[in-house]
Amino acid sequence: AQSVTQLGSHVSVSEGALVLLRCNYSSSVPPYLFWYVQYPNQGLQLLLKYTTGATLVKGINGFEAEFKKSETSFHLTKPSAHMSDAAEYFCAVSGRNKLVFGAGTILRVKS
Amino acid sequence: DAGITQSPRHKVTETGTPVTLRCHQTENHRYMYWYRQDPGHGLRLIHYSYGVKDTDKGEVSDGYSVSRSKTEDFLLTLESATSSQTSVYFCAISESMGGTTNEQYFGPGTRLTVT
Numbered sequence: 001a002q003s004v005t006q007l008g009s010h011v012s013v014s015e016g017a018l019v020l021l022r023c024n025y026s027s028s029v030p031p032y033l034f035w036y037v038q039y040p041n042q043g044l045q046l047l048l049k050y051t052t053g054a055t056l057v058k059g060i061n062g063f064e065a066e067f068k069k070s071e072t073s074f075h076l077t078k079p080s081a082h083m084s085d086a087a088e089y090f091c092a093v094s095g096r097n098k099l100v101f102g103a104g105t106i107l108r109v110k111s
Numbered sequence: 112d113a114g115i116t117q118s119p120r121h122k123v124t125e126t127g128t129p130v131t132l133r134c135h136q137t138e139n140h141r142y143m144y145w146y147r148q149d150p151g152h153g154l155r156l157i158h159y160s161y162g163v164k165d166t167d168k169g170e171v172s173d174g175y176s177v178s179r180s181k182t183e184d185f186l187l188t189l190e191s192a193t194s195s196q197t198s199v200y201f202c203a204i205s206e207s208m209g210g211t212t213n214e215q216y217f218g219p220g221t222r223l224t225v226t
Contacts (some may be wrong), residue, residue: 044203047215094213099156099213102153104153
């Protein structure tokens with residue numbers, strides 16, 4: 001069985017500051033890991049995914065995430081926050097079948 | 112964007128009435144899913160389908176039924192709506208349920224209010 005824990009339901013950063021959204025997972029099989037973003041009143045959009053190979057994964061809009069097996073983590077980062085990054089972010093894990101989502105982290109970007 | 116539409120986009124209904132939500136895709140993906148999204152819970156899987164007339168339950172299936180008579184359409188029915196079913200419902204599709212192509216693509220959502 002798989003599960004995801006996102007640390008912090010709300011994160012607030014200043015424009016231009018580092019964005020760090022934390023995700024820890026539990027999986028009984030080698031995991032596939034995903035980050036999705038949801039803008040207000042929209043569906044979820046895939047930001048990036050880790051399947052196999054390189055543990056540092058680059059996604060859209062300047063985001064990246066690093067798979068750390070020893071820490072069972074897949075934290076999402078962006079060097080410099082932009083106002084347009086304000087959204088809700090979901091981490092998800094998949095084994096051989098269905099995706100399991102975390103509760104989400106709302107990112108607020110202050111000007 | 113993946114070709115996924117949901118209808119209606121908004122609905123207000125009364126307790127005890129039946130409600131059907133429709134998901135339509137133009138991607139010819141085999142797998143389709145219904146989720147509900149509630150604050151603090153992320154997305155929770157209601158039902159999914161792995162082919163025409165092939166469906167299975169997710170983690171929060173009580174009070175919901177689904178049908179898939181064509182590859183492109185996946186219907187979610189609330190037989191007798193309750194206030195606890197007030198939520199935002201998302202449909203998703205994927206090429207597979209495992210492996211490297213199991214990323215899911217989401218529709219725009221349906222906001223359902225049960226009064």
